[in-house]
Amino acid sequence: MSEISSAAATAHVPAAAAPEIPKLPPRQWAKENLFSNPFSTALTIITTVILLTISRALLSFIFNPIRQWDSTATNMQLFFTRAYPDEQYVRVWFCLAVILILTSVSMAVWQAGSSIPVARLGRKFLAGGALLGILTLLAPFSTSGTIKWLLAAACVAVIGESTRRFASSGGTERTVNSLTVLAITLAGLAASLWVVPYGHYTYVANREPRVLAEEGTVALTTKLPWTIMLLIAVSAFLLGRWIRDRLPTNPTRVTLLILWLLSPPVLIYVVLRDPSFDMGHVFSTDLPIFVSYAIGGALLLSWLTRPSTGEAGRIVAVIILIAGFCTFLTPMRMVVRLDMLTLAVFALAAPTFAGGPRNRRRYVLGWLGVLSVMSWLITSINTPSTVTVPGGFFIGGFSITLMVAVFTLVLSFPLGIALALARTSTMPIFRLLATWFIEFVRGVPLITILIFFSIMVPLFLPRGMHLGEVAAVVIGYVLFSAAYLAENVRGGLQSVTRGQHEAAEAVGMTTAQKTLFIVLPQGLRVAIPPLVGHCIGVFKETSLLAIIGVFDILYIGRIVIPGQTEFMGSTKENLLFVSVIYWIFAYQMSKASQRLEQRTGLGER
Amino acid sequence: MKSKFFRLLAMLLTIGVVASACGSDSEDAAPATTAAPATTAQVEVVADGSLLDAVKARGTLNCGVSGSAVAFSETQADGSVTGIDADFCRAVAAAVIGDAGAVNFVALTASERFTAVQTGDVDVLMRNTTWTQSRDSSVGMDFGPTTYYDGQQLMARVSDGFSASSQVADIDGSVVCTNVGTTTEKNIAEAALLAGAEITLLGFETSDEVYETFIAGGCDITTTDGSALVGRKVKQQPADEEWVIFPSTPISKEPLGPTYGQNDSAWADAVNWTVYAMIIMDEYGITSANVDAKCAEAEAEVARLCGGDGELQTGMGLSADAFHQVIRQVGSYGEVYNRNLNPVGLYREGSANAGWLDGGLIYAPPAR
Numbered sequence: 001m002s003e004i005s006s007a008a009a010t011a012h013v014p015a016a017a018a019p020e021i022p023k024l025p026p027r028q029w030a031k032e033n034l035f036s037n038p039f040s041t042a043l044t045i046i047t048t049v050i051l052l053t054i055s056r057a058l059l060s061f062i063f064n065p066i067r068q069w070d071s072t073a074t075n076m077q078l079f080f081t082r083a084y085p086d087e088q089y090v091r092v093w094f095c096l097a098v099i100l101i102l103t104s105v106s107m108a109v110w111q112a113g114s115s116i117p118v119a120r121l122g123r124k125f126l127a128g129g130a131l132l133g134i135l136t137l138l139a140p141f142s143t144s145g146t147i148k149w150l151l152a153a154a155c156v157a158v159i160g161e162s163t164r165r166f167a168s169s170g171g172t173e174r175t176v177n178s179l180t181v182l183a184i185t186l187a188g189l190a191a192s193l194w195v196v197p198y199g200h201y202t203y204v205a206n207r208e209p210r211v212l213a214e215e216g217t218v219a220l221t222t223k224l225p226w227t228i229m230l231l232i233a234v235s236a237f238l239l240g241r242w243i244r245d246r247l248p249t250n251p252t253r254v255t256l257l258i259l260w261l262l263s264p265p266v267l268i269y270v271v272l273r274d275p276s277f278d279m280g281h282v283f284s285t286d287l288p289i290f291v292s293y294a295i296g297g298a299l300l301l302s303w304l305t306r307p308s309t310g311e312a313g314r315i316v317a318v319i320i321l322i323a324g325f326c327t328f329l330t331p332m333r334m335v336v337r338l339d340m341l342t343l344a345v346f347a348l349a350a351p352t353f354a355g356g357p358r359n360r361r362r363y364v365l366g367w368l369g370v371l372s373v374m375s376w377l378i379t380s381i382n383t384p385s386t387v388t389v390p391g392g393f394f395i396g397g398f399s400i401t402l403m404v405a406v407f408t409l410v411l412s413f414p415l416g417i418a419l420a421l422a423r424t425s426t427m428p429i430f431r432l433l434a435t436w437f438i439e440f441v442r443g444v445p446l447i448t449i450l451i452f453f454s455i456m457v458p459l460f461l462p463r464g465m466h467l468g469e470v471a472a473v474v475i476g477y478v479l480f481s482a483a484y485l486a487e488n489v490r491g492g493l494q495s496v497t498r499g500q501h502e503a504a505e506a507v508g509m510t511t512a513q514k515t516l517f518i519v520l521p522q523g524l525r526v527a528i529p530p531l532v533g534h535c536i537g538v539f540k541e542t543s544l545l546a547i548i549g550v551f552d553i554l555y556i557g558r559i560v561i562p563g564q565t566e567f568m569g570s571t572k573e574n575l576l577f578v579s580v581i582y583w584i585f586a587y588q589m590s591k592a593s594q595r596l597e598q599r600t601g602l603g604e605r
Numbered sequence: 606m607k608s609k610f611f612r613l614l615a616m617l618l619t620i621g622v623v624a625s626a627c628g629s630d631s632e633d634a635a636p637a638t639t640a641a642p643a644t645t646a647q648v649e650v651v652a653d654g655s656l657l658d659a660v661k662a663r664g665t666l667n668c669g670v671s672g673s674a675v676a677f678s679e680t681q682a683d684g685s686v687t688g689i690d691a692d693f694c695r696a697v698a699a700a701v702i703g704d705a706g707a708v709n710f711v712a713l714t715a716s717e718r719f720t721a722v723q724t725g726d727v728d729v730l731m732r733n734t735t736w737t738q739s740r741d742s743s744v745g746m747d748f749g750p751t752t753y754y755d756g757q758q759l760m761a762r763v764s765d766g767f768s769a770s771s772q773v774a775d776i777d778g779s780v781v782c783t784n785v786g787t788t789t790e791k792n793i794a795e796a797a798l799l800a801g802a803e804i805t806l807l808g809f810e811t812s813d814e815v816y817e818t819f820i821a822g823g824c825d826i827t828t829t830d831g832s833a834l835v836g837r838k839v840k841q842q843p844a845d846e847e848w849v850i851f852p853s854t855p856i857s858k859e860p861l862g863p864t865y866g867q868n869d870s871a872w873a874d875a876v877n878w879t880v881y882a883m884i885i886m887d888e889y890g891i892t893s894a895n896v897d898a899k900c901a902e903a904e905a906e907v908a909r910l911c912g913g914d915g916e917l918q919t920g921m922g923l924s925a926d927a928f929h930q931v932i933r934q935v936g937s938y939g940e941v942y943n944r945n946l947n948p949v950g951l952y953r954e955g956s957a958n959a960g961w962l963d964g965g966l967i968y969a970p971p972a973r
Contacts (some may be wrong), residue, residue, distance in 0.1 A: 075682045083684020161767070297890030305702070388665075388709075396684075455717060458724040549714035551672075551680075559682045562813040565948055568840045571813040 059139040070568035072577045077218050082396025082551050088162055088214045089218050094226045095267040101236040106256050113179035118167035125160025129153045132336045193223040239462045264406045266544045267375050275383035283357050290375045293339045298364045304350035305360040317347035352512040388440050396551035405539040416485030424493055441483035447544050454548045472512045481538050492527030521585025533591030536586050650723045651783035655871035657922050659729055665707045668694035672712030672847035675836050676949045677733050686710040689945040690731040696935040700879040700927040701768045705934035719744055722866050731863040748864035750880045754966050756855025757792050758831040763847040771851040773800040778806045782824035796856040830859055836949035874921050882910050882928035884969040887937040896932040906972050
C-alpha cells in the first residue's frame with residue numbers, strides 16, 4: 001500500500017500553490033471566525049441551536065423503536081435488482097466486477113487520487129469522534145446505549161489523536177494516498193459484512209415471522225462476493241498502474257473510453273439479459289446483412305476518404321442519407337435501416353477525415369468496428385432472453401435507475417451536441433428545426449413527456465408492434481435531456497471567440513474540420529460545469545419514473561415495500577434509505593466534476 | 606418571402622420524417638418471443654383467433670397485477686408476487702397452460718391498466734379492479750366473476766365517540782383522509798352529501814401517507830375499501846388506541862374480479878370457468894391437499910370438473926384435467942382466500958365473500 005501512495009504522490013500534478021493561510025490554534029481560530037463581533041456571536045449561537053435541534057429530531061426519528069428498519073434490511077435485494085433470479089445472480093456480480101475493473105484501471109491510468117497529510121487524517125478522526133460523541137448525547141438512547149456509543153466515540157477520537165501525534169513526531173510530514181484510505185475504508189466495510197447481518201433476512205411465503213435467509217439465497221451470500229469485488233478492484237488498480245507505466249498513454253485512454261461506452265449495452269443486454277441465439281436465423285439473415293454492409297461500406301468509405309474525391313463525396317453522402325430515410329417508407333428489417341443511417345453518418349464525415357492510405361485504413365476499420373458492435377447488439381437485443389423474471393422488464397430497482405440515467409446521458413450527448421451545432425449553424429432549415437425542437441421540448445414538463453411515451457405511444461403503434469415501456473421512456477427522456485443539453489452546449493460554443501473561427505478558416509480547414517477540432521473542444525471545456533449539473537439532474541430525475549409505475553428504487557421504497565403485509569406503514573424508513581442512496585451517487589458525481597474542472601484548469605485560465 | 610418558403614419546407618420535411626417514422630413496420634418479424642416484452646420494438650404475430658390460442662402458444666400468461674396491494678398482490682423481497690390476485694393469475698395459467706408457474710406478472714399502475722389490456726401487453730387483469738358500467742361499456746373491458754366483494758367503509762377512533770353502529774351522518778364536522786385519484790374521494794363526498802354531513806376532505810398520494818396522518822392525529826376519519834381498512838387496523842393500530850370500522854353496510858359496492866378485453870368469448874370462458882371451478886370445488890370441500898383422492902372417487906359435477914366422464918373442458922379448448930391442475934397447483938377458492946386474506950384479518954365467515962350456502966355472495970353456475 002505504501003508503494004501505491006508514493007507512486008501516486010509523485011505522479012500527482014501539483015496544483016498552483018494557493019497563498020498560505022496561517023494555521024491558528026483552535027481557540028484563536030474560533031475567536032476570529034465565530035465570535036469576532038456581537039452579531040457573528042449571535043449568528044453562531046443561533047445556527048448551533050438550529051443544527052442541534054435538527055440533529056436531535058433526525059436521531060430520534062432514526063432510533064425510534066417503532067421504526068421498521070427491518071423492512072429496509074429485508075428488501076435489499078428488491079431495492080437493487082428487483083426480481084433478478086437468485087440462481088442467475090452471478091451475472092449481476094459479473095457486471096459489477098466489470099464496472100469495478102474499468103473504474104480501477106481508469107483511476108490508475110488517469111492518475112486519480114491525491115496525497116493527504118496523515119496529520120490531517122488524524123484531525124478528521126478526532127473531529128469525527130467528537131461529532132459522534134455529541135450525536136450520542138443528542139440521541140434517545142438508554143443509559144447503557146449512551147455509554148456504549150460514547151466509548152466508541154472516545155475510541156475514534158483517541159485513534160485520531162494518536163495518529164496525529166505519530167504523524168507530527170518524525171519531523172518530516174507523512175502523507176498517505178487518498179486511494180489507500182479509500183481501499184482501507186472499503187475493506188473495513190467488506191469485513192463488517194462478515195460480522196453484521198445488514199440484510200440477511202427474508203420472509204418466507206407462508207408468512208411466518210422473520211427468519212434468516214436460507215443457504216444459497218442472495219441475501220445470505222453477499223459477503224463473499226463483496227470481498228471478491230474488493231480484491232478484484234485492488235488488483236485491477238495494480239494492473240492499471242502497470243499499464244500506465246509500460247504502455248503509451250493515448251491509445252490506452254482511448255481504449256478505456258471505448259470500453260466504458262460499450263459496457264452499458266453489453267452488460268445489460270448480453271450479460272444480464274442472456275440472449276439465446278437462434279443460430280439458423282443468425283446465419284441466414286443477420287450475417288448476410290452484416291457482410292454486405294461491411295464490404296459495401298468499406299469500399300464506399302475508402303473511396304470517399306480519398307483526398308481526390310473532395311467535397312463531391314458529401315453529395316454522395318447526402319444521397320445515402322436520403323436513401324436511409326426512404327427505407328422507412330417501405331417495409332424491411334429495422335437493422336437494415338439503422339445500418340444505412342450509420343453508413344450515411346460515416347459517409348458525411350468522410351471528407352473531414354480524408355488523407356493518406358493509413359488514415360483511410362483507420363477510417364474503414366472504424367466503420368467495421370462500429371458496424372460489428374452494432375449488429376451484434378441488435379441481434380442480441382432482438383433475441384429472446386433466457387432469464388425469466390416476473391414483470392415487464394428483467395431488471396428493476398436501483399439497476400434500472402442507473403440504466404435509464406446512463407442510457408439517457410450516453411444517447412442524449414451526441415443528440416444534444418448535434419442540436420446545438422444545428423441551432424448555431426448558418427443553414428436556416430437546420431437552425432429552424434433545432435430551435436423549434438428545443439423550444440417545444442423545453443416547454444413541456446418531463447413528467448408529461450414520460451406519461452406520453454409510456455401510455456400514449458403504445459396506442460399509436462400499429463397493431464402487433466410492441467415498444468417496451470422502458471425503451472419508450474428512455475426515448476422520451478433522451479429527447480428531453482438533449483434539448484436542455486443543447487442549450488448548455490450552445491452556451492459553450494458561443495464562448496469560442498471569433499478569432500478562433502477565423503484562424504481555423506485561415507489555415508484552410510473545412511467547416512466540419514473547424515467544428516470538430518477547433519470549436520467543439522474549446523466550447524465543451526467551458527460547458528463542463530453546466531453539463532455535469534445536467535448529468536446529476538438526469539440521474540435524480542429518473543425518480544419521475546416512479547410516477548408512471550416503473551419499478552425504480554423510489555417506487556419500490558415508496559409503494560412496493562409498504563404494500564407488503566409485514567411492512568405496512570414503512571414508507572418513511574425506506575424513503576430515508578432511498579434518499580441516502582441518491583445522495584451518495586449524486587455527491588460522487590459532483591466531486592468528480594470538481595476534479596475534472598481542476599484538471600482542465602477551468603476557472604484558473 | 607424567402608424565410609416563409611424555408612419555414613414551409615421545414616414543416617413539410619418534419620411531417621415527412623414523422624410520417625415515415627410512423628409508417629409501416631410490418632416485416633420486422635422478430636420471432637414472437639415468449640417472455641416479457643423487451644426494450645426493443647418487437648412484433649408479435651397476432652393471430653386473428655382468440656387470446657386463448659395465443660397464450661397457449663406463448664406458454665406464459667401475462668397477468669396484470671398491482672404489485673403493491675397488501676394481501677392482493679404484493680411484491681416480496683426476492684421479487685416474487687404473492688396475494689389473492691396473484692393466485693388467481695396462477696390459477697388461470699394452470700388451467701390454460703398446465704403450469705401455475707408460467708405467469709409473467711406485469712405490475713401496472715391504476716392509470717396504465719386498461720391501456721395494457723388494449724395494447725395486448727397483458728392477457729388478463731387481476732388488479733383489484735372494480736366492475737363498473739363505464740368500464741364494461743365505453744372503456745372496452747369485459748369482466749369475469751367477482752372474486753372479492755369489497756366496499757368502501759370508514760375508520761375512526763372509539764375515543765372520538767364512534768362505534769361499529771355509527772353512520773355516515775355521525776361524521777358531521779370531521780376531517781376525512783383518503784387517497785386521491787381513486788373513486789373513494791367521490792364516494793365519500795357523495796355519501797356525506799346524501800347524509801347531510803359536512804366534512805373536510807384531505808387527499809394523499811399513497812395509503813401509507815393517509816395512515817401516517819391518521820395516526821398522528823391529522824384527521825379524525827380515514828376511508829377506503831373495507832379490505833384495506835381491516836389490514837391497517839390489524840397491523841397499525843397503536844396499543845393505547847382502539848379503531849373501529851363502520852358503517853356495517855359499505856357506502857359503495859366494489860366487486861373485484863378478473864378483467865380482460867371485450868369480445869373474446871373463448872378467452873372469457875377460460876378465465877371465468879377457472880374461477881367458477883375453484884368456487885365449486887370449494888363448495889364440495891375439495892382442497893389442493895385432497896384433490897387427487899377426491900377426483901379419483903368423484904362422481905357427477907366434481908368428476909366432470911376433474912376431467913372424468915362427460916367433461917366439458919376439451920370443448921372449451923382446455924385440456925381435460927385443466928381444473929384438476931388448478932386445484933392441485935393453486936387451490937380452491939376458500940384455500941386461496943384464507944391463505945392470503947386471513948393474515949390481514951379478513952375472514953369469509955359472515956362477510957359477503959362467504960359461499961352462497963353460508964349467506965354470502967360467492968356463487969358459481971353449475972358445471973354441466
